[in-house]
Amino acid sequence: MRVRFAPSPTGYLHIGSARTFIFNWLYARHHGGTVILRVDDTDLERNTEESLQSIFEGLKWLDLSWDEQYRQSERLELHRTMAQRIFEKGAAYRDFTPMHAEGEEKAHGDGPWLFNPGMPDLPLEESNRRAEAGEPFVIRFRVPRNSEQAVKFDDGVFGPQSKQTADIEDFALLRSNGMPTYHMASCADDIDLRISHIIRGQDHLSNTFKHLLIFEALDAPPPVFAHLPLLIAPDGAKLSKRKHGQVVSVTTYRDAGFLPHGYVNFLCLLGWSPKDDREQMSRQELVDAFKFEGVNRSNAVVNFSEQDPIDPKALWLNSQHLRTMPVDELAPLVRETLVRHGFDIVEDESVLAHTVDIVRSRFSTLLDFVSRGRAYFSDQFEIAPEALEKLNQPGARELLRELGVRLEALAEFNEQTVEAELRKLAIERTVKAGVIINAARAALSGQPVGPSAFAVFIAVGRERALQRLRNA
RNA sequence: GGCGCUAUCGUCUAACGGUUAGGACGGAGCCCUCUCAAGGCUUAAAUACGAGUUCGAUUCUCGUUAGCGCUACCA
Numbered sequence: 001m002r003v004r005f006a007p008s009p010t011g012y013l014h015i016g017s018a019r020t021f022i023f024n025w026l027y028a029r030h031h032g033g034t035v036i037l038r039v040d041d042t043d044l045e046r047n048t049e050e051s052l053q054s055i056f057e058g059l060k061w062l063d064l065s066w067d068e069q070y071r072q073s074e075r076l077e078l079h080r081t082m083a084q085r086i087f088e089k090g091a092a093y094r095d096f097t098p099m100h101a102e103g104e105e106k107a108h109g110d111g112p113w114l115f116n117p118g119m120p121d122l123p124l125e126e127s128n129r130r131a132e133a134g135e136p137f138v139i140r141f142r143v144p145r146n147s148e149q150a151v152k153f154d155d156g157v158f159g160p161q162s163k164q165t166a167d168i169e170d171f172a173l174l175r176s177n178g179m180p181t182y183h184m185a186s187c188a189d190d191i192d193l194r195i196s197h198i199i200r201g202q203d204h205l206s207n208t209f210k211h212l213l214i215f216e217a218l219d220a221p222p223p224v225f226a227h228l229p230l231l232i233a234p235d236g237a238k239l240s241k242r243k244h245g246q247v248v249s250v251t252t253y254r255d256a257g258f259l260p261h262g263y264v265n266f267l268c269l270l271g272w273s274p275k276d277d278r279e280q281m282s283r284q285e286l287v288d289a290f291k292f293e294g295v296n297r298s299n300a301v302v303n304f305s306e307q308d309p310i311d312p313k314a315l316w317l318n319s320q321h322l323r324t325m326p327v328d329e330l331a332p333l334v335r336e337t338l339v340r341h342g343f344d345i346v347e348d349e350s351v352l353a354h355t356v357d358i359v360r361s362r363f364s365t366l367l368d369f370v371s372r373g374r375a376y377f378s379d380q381f382e383i384a385p386e387a388l389e390k391l392n393q394p395g396a397r398e399l400l401r402e403l404g405v406r407l408e409a410l411a412e413f414n415e416q417t418v419e420a421e422l423r424k425l426a427i428e429r430t431v432k433a434g435v436i437i438n439a440a441r442a443a444l445s446g447q448p449v450g451p452s453a454f455a456v457f458i459a460v461g462r463e464r465a466l467q468r469l470r471n472a
Numbered sequence: 473g474g475c476g477c478u479a480u481c482g483u484c485u486a487a488c489g490g491u492u493a494g495g496a497c498g499g500a501g502c503c504c505u506c507u508c509a510a511g512g513c514u515u516a517a518a519u520a521c522g523a524g525u526u527c528g529a530u531u532c533u534c535g536u537u538a539g540c541g542c543u544a545c546c547a
Contacts, residue, residue, distance in 0.1 A: 008547050043546055099545055112474045112543065138545050158477070167475050167543095175545035182547045206476050206542040227477090229540095234483080236539055266484095269496090273485055277495045296478095296485080299540065303483045303497085313484065313497040323510075362509035390507085422506095437506040449508030 001033030002196045005066070006186065008040040009051040011241055013058030013250040015302070016201065016231040019267040023228060024199045025064045026268070026290040036193060037066040041073045042185045058250035063260045070193065072185050079180035082188040082218060083139055083173045091217040092173055094127045094137040095119040099176065115140065115170040139174035141213060151209040156199075156226030156292040163209045171210050183207065187214040195223050202227045202299075226292050229271045230299045239302065247302065247309050256310060257337065257367030259325075262318035266311070270300040280320045319364035327353045330360065337366040343378050352377075355459040358451045375446040376459055387442035391472055396439040399429065403436060404469035413462045415454040422454075443472035 005021040007013070028035045037059075041047045059066075072079075086092045097116040120142055131137060144165045152162045173184040180188070190198065190211075205227045215222045233239050239248045246252040253263045265281055273296070274281070274289040281289070303311045322330065331353040338345055345352065355376050356369070363369060375381040383391065391397060406421050407413070422440070426433040441453040444460050457465050 006547090010547075040547065046546070095545090136545095140545095161476080163476070169543065171543095172545050177545075179545085181545070186547085201541095202477070203541055203547090207547095209476090210542095229478080232540075238540075269484060271484090275486065277486070279484090279496055298478050300485095301483060311483080311497085316497055319510095359509095361511095432506090434506045441507070447508085451507095451509085453506065 001028065001031045002036060002194055003028045003033055003199055004036040004038050004190070004193065004195050006038045006040045006200075007055050008043065008046075009048060009055055010043065010046040011051055012054040014239070014248050015250055015253075015267065016239060016248075018058060018062060018250045019231065019270065020199065020201055020228060021059065022062070022064065022264055022267055023272070023290070023295075025066075026287055027197065027199060027226075027292075029287045030290050033196075034068065035066040036068045036070065036195070038069075038189060038193070039071045039073075040182070040186065041071060042076075042079075042179055042182065044179070054251065058254075061250065061254045061260055062264055064264070068193075070189070072189060075185075075189060075192075076180065078192055079185045079188045080174065080178065082191070083180060083184050086141070086173065086214070086217045087139055089217065090142070092139050092141050093120055093122065094131060095140045095170075095172075096122075096127075096130055096135055096137045098136075112167070113169055114143075114145075120145075120170065136176040138172045138176050140170040140172050141210070141217070143168045143170050143213065151212050153208060153212055153222065153225055155205070155208075156197075156224055157229075157295045158202075158205065158227055158297060161205070161208070163206070165213075168209055168213070173214075183210055183214065187211050187218070190223060191215065191218060191220040197224045197226065199226045199228065202230050226295070229296055231270060231302055232299045234301055234303060234305070236301075244304075245309075247304050252309070253314070257365030258314070258318050259321050259333065259366070262321040263314065265321065266314040266317045269313075269317075270302065271296045280317060280324070315364050322363060322365070323361045327357045327360075331356050333366060334369050338370055338377055341370045343370070345377060347377070351461075358455050358459050362450070372447060372450075375444065376456075379464065381446045383442065383446045384448060386448035387446055390438045390442040390448055393435055393439060395429075395431065396435060397472055399425065399431065399436050400439055400443055400469050400472050402429075403440065404466050407457075407462075407469070408466055413458075415452075415458055418457045419454045439472070440469070444468050 003024045005024050007017050007021075025035055027033070039052065041052075083092070095116055097119060119140070149165045150162045151165060151168070152160070155161050171183055172181045174180055208225050208227075212222055231239055233244055237243065241248055250263075254260075261283060264283070265286070268281070268286055269279060272290070272294050275294055278285070278289075303313065331349065334356050335345055335352060347355070359369070359373050359376060363373065369377070391400075403422060403425055406425065407418060410417055410421060422436055423433050426436055437453045438448075441450055441456055442448060444453075444456050444465055450456060451459070460468070
């Protein structure tokens, strides 16, 4: 079992591409197959090295592996040889019609365009002569025209598919500059790399008929095809860089502080379902549950808006992973994020893990640790305006000062002793404990809201806590 | 235009032809509580439209409408 993911480096890693990659990966891992990454870079004009890097960056972040890697541009000889083979057996021909200019109207009024007049039946002799003379041409596939014939296949997701050859145009195999087209390169490589299952976007569903013709002309057994519904924008349009901006790039979610697996999990749920109401799933659970039968046939909307570029469900799913994953797996990710944002992390592993564990249930992304969680990991933090209100309660500052003095005298500094001391103070001064508690949280964490104030004392640590009470 | 594909709450989705059409996100409300989350509970919200087949249709068939894809010497 061999599958391939074939991105073309003409932009950053699109979330739709990422999902295609994930589904390929899941399918292969489910069946113990091989995952092949093939860079489809035959379009010299639009390929960029930068884009290639950004795709690798995205794939690396998703943290899914592949087993073999190829670049189409290094396999052009193979593509040409195979095109030549099709030409030699007469299943393709030279078309000398000049390329028509950009934006030019197609010169066929009624009915679909199938081929350029005169070209399919140009005598070989003349064809050879003109080629010899240096006249430019493309190689086109000669789609059978003489009979009522249909190309058929059984799609893993969409079921039985059929199309009359009379409705398929003579598509190009080789361009006039000698470069293979997508159809040619893709099929040649799929054959050569012995791809057994082609899992790709639904935009290729109607191309599959052409591909089947190529496979047949090359006497190659066709692989299994499975097409995936597309990801679309809330307005029903396809996700495009120009219209929807950063929403379509995988790196956006990485930079927004998503857990790689949290985002993978979200993408899986767009157009696929395990059919048993499970949503938060581990990687292994996804691998075990993935089947084509669970893949939907209609396009899925990524639910974002101008104000909120991130799908709320993606955020929710990420927060689920964030608060349920093992702390010792999360802590290093938090540390890495903090370091990347310029924090000096002095806490050792266990202290950090403890703090992470206390605050994580109210965070959704890794970035929350650097913003709302700032005061837990650094002394450089601002008191938020809402937190200031708590501190400005009548008498609050004086109570905190007194609390600080008493806590300093404490023999044992833990949640119980701090709580006992604080409540004692509240009773003596006949104020509600809540006033002191809220003020303390504000002073220690800079936030108006957060974990149990007593847990905050411990997370921040005795010295820092006392210092911050004095500062208040 | 031609060909192909699709259509269940706002969004993601579930439902051997027989369900009060289920779950999740988001919304509203309640409980819990030192705050905010989390958690628990409750609630509003959908089978695009029209025919046909059938005792019975979200499910099968046809039509309409809408959306998407392909129709390049892009992938």
